[in-house]
Amino acid sequence: MSKPSSRPEPRISRVGRASAQEHAGRELIEPRELVDAPFMPGQSPSLGARRALLLMVTTAAAEGFSDKVYRLSKRELRQGHESNDRIGALVDEVISIRFQIPGLSSRGRAAIIKAHLFEEITEETDEGNSAWIEFEFSHRARVLFGASEVYAVLNRTAVLAFDGKYAITLYQLGCLYSGRRDPTIRLTVPELRTRLGVPEGRYSDWAQIRRFVLGSAKEEVDHLAHFQLSIREHREGRKVVAVTLGFWRKDDPSIDAAVDELDRSKVGRKARRTGTVKQAETRAANIYKELTDSLPGLDVDKIPEL
DNA sequence: CCCTTAGGAACATCCACGAC
DNA sequence: GTCGTGGATGTTCCTAAGGG
Structure with a gap:
């Protein structure tokens, strides 16, 4: 060091x-x-x-x-x-x-x-x-x-x-995995639950886990950590049976931004975070509009999701 | 120690998809 | 078409955590 x-x-x-x-x-x-x-x-x-x-x-x-x-x-x-x-x-x-x-x-x-x-x-x-x-x-x-x-x-x-208990646990995992050559980990849904310590019987379906466990934790981690969390779902039919979590090291300016955020007051942190999300949504909407305007024959629904 | 409030949790409803 | 399963989203209530 x-x-x-x-x-x-x-x-x-x-x-x-x-x-x-x-x-x-x-x-x-x-x-x-x-x-x-x-x-x-x-x-x-x-x-x-x-x-x-x-x-x-x-x-x-x-x-x-x-x-x-x-x-x-x-x-x-x-x-x-x-x-x-x-x-x-x-x-x-x-x-x-x-x-x-x-x-x-x-x-x-x-x-x-x-x-x-x-x-x-x-x-x-x-x-x-x-x-x-x-x-x-x-x-x-x-x-x-x-x-x-x-x-x-x-x-x-x-x-x-961190404000959420699942965020802090994901951050711990990320700190361990983000330095590795392969910074991803694949977990079945039950494994994910025990890793993060989700109580049994709580969040019975995947939508709830994604919304209340992974979703909110990802927002916090992406905002405050030196790595970016990616979540890929694996399905059997429609049912989500496993996920691959990726802890990707941010580029230097993004790391600096996270460090800066840690120096700021906790008050208003969420607003700053959701503000960023809104900007991103606006950008995405603009890109979408440009795309559909310039290619009138394009069927956007047929483009596979990334 | 107490008050306030954000967000966690439960519940309800609607929607999408696949099997038949 | 309809039925069942699973996912998405909105609402409400309550509690844990933060701040005075």
């Missing part, structure tokens, strides 16, 4: 521990194994819990997930909110997070490993700014994440800027 610049560097680091220390402060890091781990069935942590988890993981990653008690001040954890009134609920949520990964049993057979992320979380009852929470990762988490060689590097400001 060279000197820090105003623009984010490529998001992959192969030197986990050193990198964690180097990036401490402006960036958050997360071991690949955790980014890639699907949520357990029924688990769908809130936006606040997902952010808190990242802060906690970064803290431990800086020390290679060694066996010790880590701590964060409540002030850091509450993420700008001027009171500690929701820290208790946040801790409840975070400590219940579990993960599952493929692995081996003690006699070497293929197995699914399910484990708690945290051994223990201690919350000081003091309400002042100096109060902290202490946390220990579970043995399984330490062994797995401590051995990780690939870390996703996330922009701390971006993580704190």
Whole structure:
């Protein structure tokens, strides 16, 4: 890694521990194994819990997930909110997070490993700014994440800027995949649901997932991240059975625009985002008009969609 | 700590497409 | 044609999150 610049560097680091220390402060890091781990069935942590988890993981990653008690001040954890009134609920949520990964049993057979992320979380009852929470990762988490060689590097400001829990999770995936030669990942719809932590029974049909999960998350990610999200649907008949997500690195001016947006106030961000969308729609409408005006015989409906 | 509000979630309706 | 399935879109209600 060279000197820090105003623009984010490529998001992959192969030197986990050193990198964690180097990036401490402006960036958050997360071991690949955790980014890639699907949520357990029924688990769908809130936006606040997902952010808190990242802060906690970064803290431990800086020390290679060694066996010790880590701590964060409540002030850091509450993420700008001027009171500690929701820290208790946040801790409840975070400590219940579990993960599952493929692995081996003690006699070497293929197995699914399910484990708690945290051994223990201690919350000081003091309400002042100096109060902290202490946390220990579970043995399984330490062994797995401590051995990780690939870390996703996330922009701390971006993580704190996202408004949607699915956006933040897609951003994590994107930070891991966007630096790869093939920055795409194909997931069946059920896989997509567990990856993003969509609760079972919610968003029963694809239209709802696209609208409330992918659609709104894509808007946010495209606006704030250093990569652009593409979504390709795969159908069997009319039914959408799988999607290919692509995390394409933006060109430099677009990355600068995203970084600039992170520097601006959160207030009005959505308006700026939808404003951009409106401009794009106007442009698309103009192109459409030019096309149909200049080629009167053209049947636009016969042109396949890109 | 409390108030406000954006947006999440549920529900309803309509539309498109394919099988028959 | 009609029937069933799946997708698109609009409406309403409520809650979580942000801000004073």
